Amino acid sequence: MNRQFEALEIAQAGGIATIWMNRPERHNAFNPDLIQALHDAFRVLGEDDAVRVVVLAGRGRSFSAGADLAWMKAAGEASEAENQADALKLAAMLRAIAECPKPTVARVHGAALGGGMGLACACDICIASSEAVFATSEVRFGIIPAAIGPYVLRAIGPRQAGRYFLTAERISAQRAVEIGLAHEAVAPEALDATVAQVVEALAQGGPQAQAAAKDLIRAVAHQPVTDALVADTARRIASLRATPEAREGLAAFLAKRPPAWTAGS
Numbered sequence: 001m002n003r004q005f006e007a008l009e010i011a012q013a014g015g016i017a018t019i020w021m022n023r024p025e026r027h028n029a030f031n032p033d034l035i036q037a038l039h040d041a042f043r044v045l046g047e048d049d050a051v052r053v054v055v056l057a058g059r060g061r062s063f064s065a066g067a068d069l070a071w072m073k074a075a076g077e078a079s080e081a082e083n084q085a086d087a088l089k090l091a092a093m094l095r096a097i098a099e100c101p102k103p104t105v106a107r108v109h110g111a112a113l114g115g116g117m118g119l120a121c122a123c124d125i126c127i128a129s130s131e132a133v134f135a136t137s138e139v140r141f142g143i144i145p146a147a148i149g150p151y152v153l154r155a156i157g158p159r160q161a162g163r164y165f166l167t168a169e170r171i172s173a174q175r176a177v178e179i180g181l182a183h184e185a186v187a188p189e190a191l192d193a194t195v196a197q198v199v200e201a202l203a204q205g206g207p208q209a210q211a212a213a214k215d216l217i218r219a220v221a222h223q224p225v226t227d228a229l230v231a232d233t234a235r236r237i238a239s240l241r242a243t244p245e246a247r248e249g250l251a252a253f254l255a256k257r258p259p260a261w262t263a264g265s
Contacts (some may be wrong), residue, residue, distance in 0.1 A: 005037040009059070010045075015052035016199055017045045024060025029068040030115045032089070038119075039093040046100040052261075053202045054100060055195060056123055057107040058116075066114025066137065090115065091147040097122040098151055099218075101211035103202045107195045108132045109188065118148025121155040121181065124214065125198060128182040129191045134171040136164050154221070156180050206261055208245045212236065 009020040019041050021028035028034070045051045058064055075083055097104060097119065106123035109132055117134045120126045136145040136152060145152060145165055153161050160179045164171060173185035186194045202210070216236060223229055240246050245261070252259035 005041050007031075007034040007037045008041055010041060012051065015050060015203065016055065017048075017051045017053070018055040018057060019045075021056075021058045021064060024058075024062075026068055027060065027062035027065035027111060028058040028116070029065045029071075030090070031068040031071045032086070035089055035093045039089070039096045042093075042096040042100050042104075046096075046102055051102055052207060053103050053105065053199050055105045055107055055199065056097070056119060058109070060110075062110035062116070063106070063108045063112040063132065064116030064119055065111045066116050072141070087147055094118055094122045094147060094151060099214075101214065102207070103205075103210055103214075105195060105198055105202075107191065108134075108182065109191060113137050114145065115148060117181075118145070118151055121148065121151035126155075126176075126182040127191065127195050127198060128173045128176060128185045129188045130173045130185045131188055132173045132176070132182075132185070134173075134176050134181060135168055136161075137168045139166060140168045152181075204262055206245045206249055206259065208243060209240065209249075212240060 007021065007023055009022045011018045011020070019038070021034065021038075023029065023031075023034060042054065045054050075086060078086070103125070104123040106120040106126040108120050108126060109129040112120050112128075112132060112134045114135070114137050117136055120128075120134065136148070138145045149161075149165075152165075156164075156179045163169070171179070171181065173182060176182040177185050184194060216233070219232065220229060248261075249259050
């Protein structure tokens, strides 16, 4: 199944939806159309029961080179209120990716700069070509990586962010793995096969459990272990144990058969 959004190509097959950013002549740089299209696509796919995993990728030579220069120039001439409205749309798009209930995988090749690096960090898993390059380059334009900040910090922590937010240095794929930005860096010719391997592993998990696992991470990350947190985690597992999905998972394990949700994966 194929779906059309402005500035995107979306292919859906076997429960896997692949979103291709499709502005290759602009290195998939952000403009209002691409930002809105990504926001809408992740919302729609996140609510589609037929979708198990969402892969985000870019056509052409780059994953995404950040902000479109024409858009940046227009922003420099706009009022503070207009700039805030634009920034809120960008932030809402990144949040739609980060809070998508389906597992999300960034397939990164070429440049992932500024907002492009933010996209990679907003996804649950980042698989990069060994030739990919990342950067938070905003300070070199006299601005800051504000909208992408929460997701970059989640990926690499404040100490590494303290270096790269301030220096805007380019980050190689191997360095990206070392600091937690990317999960793997593989040869360009192995990129699609590695993404497919990760997607196949994701397809083995229960969809309700995966959505709950993502919510768990958001709830407990960097929180002190208090009585309230312990009670919350107990409530979360108890609420899942009696669900049809959990019963099916246990029955499949005991019967040594695949669970029903893997059918067609």
